[in-house]
Amino acid sequence: MSELLSVHKLATCFHSRRGIIRAVDEVSFSIAAGETLALVGESGSGKSVTAASILRLISAPGRIEGGEILFQGQDLLKLGTAAIRQIRGNRIAMIFQEPLSAFNPVQSIGTQIVEAIRLHRKVSRKQAFEQAVTLLERMGIPSPAQRVHEFPHRLSGGMRQRAMIAMALSCEPDLLIADEPTTALDVTTQAQILELLKELQAANGMGMLLITHDLGMVAETAHRAAVMYAGRVVEEGSIDRLFTAARHPYTAGLLASVNIEALAPGTKLPEIPGSAPSLLNPVQGCAFAERCNARHALCDKQTPPLATDTEPESFPGSRHRVACFLPARPDAIPLPVESEAA
């Protein structure tokens, strides 16, 4: 598979009066065309900042301080402002968590979709409007010819997110960044939007970066996932392998906290003790060490690099990377599927 997007050692910092916050540090991952990569992590782990960094939407006091973002072979961080604008909304589009505030409240959704089209395509206002109606229809919005004139506050949450997706897809992007696209929606609508995104991706063959903290959604939608903790990627691999044979203690803990069905009745819900560290004054060594039960003297001295994991050979062909000096042995983790088979 050829790489569509390849992020290499990205570093984004925020400069505040109290010091420098390293929100994203040495983050690397890649997405192939037609592939969905999920960026998973708790809030504050740096996943949204990573997404914003790709389109260079970081504004002061934030700054991208290092790394490269290769999109179709071109380093987005080296482009001029006019050139990056040509990419935004055109080759790479983005949808956001809260569709109500992400739409301009005083313009109709039609006007806003038309703007997205006409920023990148030389078409008349009338043609763009017709395109907007077609797009809304494809997104499953009923009576799109009327809805196109509605203002954002008049639509339901699900309809708004559909309209947001219509706007994002208006220029047929090669990459779609979806920043927690369903968090603000109710459960039924969440499933519908997810289904819609999957269908559209299959039809357009575009790559997708899905940012979420919902592991269920990851399992359902993504091909691969990168787990972020305290601004760094701690583990990355295919969904099959990550969900069944997580190597990083944090990933393992995260999974254990959701695999409730796998627990014997009466046992306490597992949780990861402690809380995420402050990014303001990063500790030396592994950021997770404080909360890790496999802590080791080396963990306090050095930051473990994200290295290709060679250990288990049970998943041939899938590259797996983990940032841990003492990765858990895959067989040490309770695996519902396999334990039943055994």
Next chain:
Amino acid sequence: MSSSHFPTVLKFLRRRLWLAVPVIAGIAILNFLILQLAPGDVVDVLAGEAGAATPEYMAQLRTEFGLDRPIYVQLVFYLKSVFTLDLGFSFRQNMPVLTLILDRLPATLLLMLTAMGIALVAGLALGVISSLYVHRWADRLIAVFVLITYALPTFWLGLMAIVLFSGRLGWLPSGNMTDISADYTGLTYAWDVTRHAILPAATLATFYLAVYAKLVRTAMLESYGADFIRTARAKGATETRITLFHALRNALLPLLTMLGLQVSSILSGAVLVESVFSWPGLGRLAFESILARDLNLLLGILLFSSVVVTLINICVDAVYAFLDPRIELQH
């Protein structure tokens, strides 16, 4: 879209006009109270200083007002005359008060609307510049200008403008609305009025301009942090486009709210500016009636200017509803 909007706007205007009736009645009652509390009886005040009206007429007025009757009957009489647009007679000017006021109203409206236009445009421009160069020298310079303008007495600013622009530089006329010696028509007349209007309108606008600049700066900075601005950036919009079509468009809403709150204050300012520049409007009329102690005329101006404020406020609300689709005109 706007054509289907139209009947709703009419309905909205009709409802708001009905709501204005109790406000106007309230102001009339306030006027009546002032008359009651004033030294001397109502007719003394209404007729102006002694000698202005004939004793026979004053006696007739006393019976007409029913001064021997209880106060609430007098109030009803007064309200009735107000709502039949009978604001009384000015003995000093020998004309009905309403005629005098309607005569002077267009000049005041011209001055007010021009000043509001200048204040809005210049305030928006300064506010946007301030927000684009936040904490840099242009922003600081505008902040100092705003601070000083807040403390400037309007009438004094007008006088100093006369000293500079009419006296020293001789660029613009110092008073009146037209050149009395010349008899212009058509375009030359319009140009003459414009030349005369520049100083008073700019003087009146200065304070509001500063208020709006400060407000627009805050609103723009707030807008820039909004999610929909990030969406616009993600779409690939240029910064100019984001500023004009997204941030500024939304910053107009608080600006309009402020404008609505200040209509009565702008009218107050017009009174002062008119008397500085001898602009023949309501303010000048008020000034003349102060000099002549023509209290009846003064009360008429107070009532009428409140009505003007109410009407302009209704217009501002209608424009607001037009600019902000989240406000529904019916409900």
Next chain:
Amino acid sequence: MYRIILEHILQNRAAIAGLLLLVAVILIAVLGSFYLPGDPWEMANAPMLWPGDDPDSPLGTDIMGRDIATGMVSGAKVSLLVGFASAFISALVGITFGALGGFYRGWVDAFLMRITELFQTVPQFVLAVVLVAVFKPSVVTAVFAIGIVSWPPTARLVRSAFLVLREREFVLAARTLGMSDPRLILTQLLPNALPPVIVISALNIATAILTEASLSFLGLGDPNVMSWGTIIGNGREQVVDAWYICGIPGIAILVVVLAFNLLGEGLNDALNPQLHKR
């Protein structure tokens, strides 16, 4: 709590600048009465002397030969007196309306708010002009007229503070103790609603000084008391030839109003430290 506020004020550059300007004006008003005890209405020198022409009249004289420096001292006293007194009346009326409306809600609130709206619709300055004209111009009428036209914003502020405060635990606790309504309002709610009223009152002083000057400028000043607005009003006919007559008192008004605005802004920052941090 008030010591912390005081510390905040002393750390605030705007507030300090305002305080210094204010102290300077008060000093001028007090010391001036010692050095220039003359009657500001009396002809003291040759008319139309420019500032510096004659050391006896350092700020010059007007068309009637009245000493401008003496007039300025008198004007400083009038401005400060009218500013403080009318802001006090405005606060008193505003607090009463806002407190009653916010505390009792219902029809009391509705009624009081209608009156407040009424006073916001009437052009304030025109109403002040009418009141002063009807009740004969004097310092006292000016104070009352300005106080009466400027209370609505205070009333709204106090009302919204009371609406929030009346639901707070300490108020409910005092209520269950059987505290009477007036005592509840005065001892429990009002002290907590006061800080923003102090800020708005500082700004009200500034507006009151401007309004007083405007009234005197229109010839509605106290005929026995020389104020800055009166000097400007008297000098306006000669303004093009002798701009100093209008210019000097105008600058004085500017400085005093600026002082109170800075003070109000500084107080606002000091009383809202969370806003200040941003």
